[in-house]
């Protein structure tokens with residue numbers, strides 16, 4: 001944790017796009033806020049960020065709207081808000097116009113995050129890429145939520161490469177938490193095999209619910225705040241609970257890894 005910063009920073013990262021980072025990040029922010037935490041959600045998928053769309057936010061100032069002359073310790077009061085019923089959290093969306101992303105300086109963004117002191121949690125959504133922005137935010141993160149899916153062999157190869165790279169970069173193995181999204185999708189790939197390939201158990205699993213996910217995105221309301229009683233909503237809220245000790249890690253679901261094609265492939 002950076003000197004003086006009191007917030008827990010959880011960065012949602014993956015090696016493949018379209019696997020649910022924004023879906024998970026918005027639900028994490030909403031779930032933590034629902035549990036009474038002061039939360040700020042920051043979209044660092046700077047060119048094509050979806051946080052504002054997923055929350056149906058209009059006119060909320062983006063990260064590119066922060067006046068360059070504004071001192072970093074004043075920025076937290078400039079950040080807009082998402083509200084649903086009596087739950088609210090702060091949101092700093094990515095620029096609405098792609099070209100505005102070029103004006104952003106990652107050192108200033110990191111300095112802003114380091115000077116935010118009124119939130120218990122800062123949730124950071126990212127683009128699926130090892131770039132300077134993502135590396136800088138992973139450096140200052142308390143937890144890297146490394147999102148995985150067990151769908152295609154190339155995606156699993158990327159998972160393994162990305163996970164090993166993160167560890168090579170020197171991040172503590174306990175800081176990097178692989179979370180399996182769409183765990184029960186019908187892909188013929190056993191999640192246990194993916195754990196074997198990674199050499200690490202999933203910290204948590206989120207089930208597949210295409211209709212539930214799409215409906216929540218369309219309505220602009222994160223599933224954890226909806227009145228749905230779906231499994232995917234429970235899974236998302238349990239993940240929130242793992243970060244607040246509402247649920248013990250030992251209770252989490254795991255798979256029995258089996259020696260398989262993947263293990264043979266990568267153990268050579």
Ligand SMILES: Nc1ncnc2c1ncn2[C@@H]1O[C@H](COP(=O)(O)OP(=O)(O)O)[C@@H](O)[C@H]1O
Nearest residue numbers: 017018019020021022023182207208209210213
């Ligand atoms: N657990 C899930 N079950 C079903 N669909 C999901 C799930 N998580 C995400 N999706 C869908 O996957 C798509 C991509 O999600 P998104 O969060 O935008 O990915 P990313 O931010 O990694 O690019 C969205 O259409 C979303 O509805």
Ligand SMILES: [Mg+2]
Nearest residue numbers: 021022045050
């Ligand atoms: Mg996204």
